[in-house]
Amino acid sequence: MSTHDLVVIGASAGGIEALTQLVGELPADLEAAVFVVVHTPANARSELPRLLARAGPLPAAHVADAEPVECGRIRVAPPGLHLLVKPGFVRLVQGPPEHGFRPAIDPLFRSAASAYGPRTVAVALSGVLDDGSAGAREVEAAGGRVLVQDVEEATFPDLPANVADACTSAESLTIAELARRITTLTRIPAAAALDDPPTPDPLELAVSRHGTQQRDQEGGQLPAVCPDCGGPLRVVAGRDEVPVFRCHVGHAWGGRSLLDAQGVQIEGSLWTVVRLLEERSELAQRLRERAAERDLGRAVRRYDEQIDDIEQQLEHLRSLLAAGGAASSAG
Known part of the structure; x- marks a missing residue:
């Protein structure tokens, strides 16, 4: 019988x-392959492998x-x-970002579940959204195990907390406990594999010519657009209370990630509106000055009213931005 070797x-x-x-x-003789995704800007130079090689005995x-x-x-x-993890090998895919990131964690986890099923151990550490x-x-x-970093220990607890909320069997452990638990799981039999064969990952469909037709058949349309490309969002197959929203191009979002991205938008x-109102106010001021020079009293009063209205709107918007109104609207 297979062990938890992924x-x-x-x-x-x-x-x-x-x-x-x-x-x-982790021990030098760990009987599992380890794959890691950390949210990293696409143009960044990652020194993470060097740090990990220096931190422990595993290459x-x-x-x-x-x-x-x-x-x-x-x-x-x-x-x-x-x-993406496939049976016996891995793939690197330059598909659409998910949750605003590439690489993203969901593609790694779900592809591992599809390819290795109950042999998979998924670990969620500190992070947001x-x-x-x-x-x-x-x-x-798929019968695999889910472990999360103790939220009291995590620098940013949202990511492990959200994973724990999504999974009824998730184990919440400190880093030291996580290492021991992973080591133990790699030495004990995993549950029997399900009969379901590995399925193509949505990211692979997104970059294939067959992906559009399949995505068009998924879920109902959401009354919102993708923050990345502006395309309509559809609810795609999520399990239980973990919906995933995907656009026609293939960008994918979790509920909280989508709310956060909408808040940024x-x-x-709002800052664009502030800029436009400031430009409008400046124009109204110049027109008022020209009307005053020509002694056009009615026009001056009209411009004064417009300037007052603009300043009131600007004051309201600046107060909203200072109070974090956009961020709070994103939850």
């Missing part, structure tokens, strides 16, 4: 420190496309590419 780890803000501590406590490197899955090694998703929640639910549904739009 460990997939996701982290975001505050996650590098947690990850290096975790790797430092670490950025993963290469089509690389085989091998026990006792840590492989990290490079910036700008999603990491809800990337990883839907993927972890897929791991749980709202704030940007």
Whole structure:
């Protein structure tokens, strides 16, 4: 019987420190392959493999496309590419961002669930928002194990807390406990694999010519547009209370990630309105001055009223922005 020989780890803000501590406590003879996704800007230079190799006994490197899955090694998703696990090998995909990130955690988790089922151990460390929640639910549904960093210990507890909320069997553990639990799981039999064959990942469909037709058949349309491209969003197959929203192009969002992205858009739009109102006020001031020079009293009064209205609108908008109105609208 197979053991839990695939460990997939996701982290975001505050996650590098947690990850290096975790790797430092894993044994040199770990009987599992370890794959890692940390939210990283696409144009950033990642030194994470070097940090992980120095932190513990396991060799670490950025993963290469089509690389085989091998026990006792840590492989990290490079910036700008999603990491997908297939039976016996991995793929790097430059598909649409999910939750605003590429690489994202959900593609790693859900592809591992599809390819390795109950042999998968998914680990969620410090981070923000809800990337990883839907993927972890897929791991749980496939019979795998879900572990999360103790929210009292995590620098940013949202990510592990959201994953724990999504998965009824998630175990919440400190970093030291996580290392021991992972080691134990790699040495005990996993549950029997389900009969369901591996399915194409939505990211692969997004970059294939067949993806559009399949996505058009998914879910109902949401009365919102994608923050990345402005396309209409549809509710795609999510498990239980973990919906996923995907646009025609393939960008994917969790509920909290979508709310946060909408909040950023709202704030940007409000600042644009502030700029337009300031320009309008300046124009009205100049027109008022010209009317005053020509002794056009009625026009001066009309411009004065317009300037007062603009200033009131600006005052309201500045107060809203100062109070974080856009952010609060995103939850």
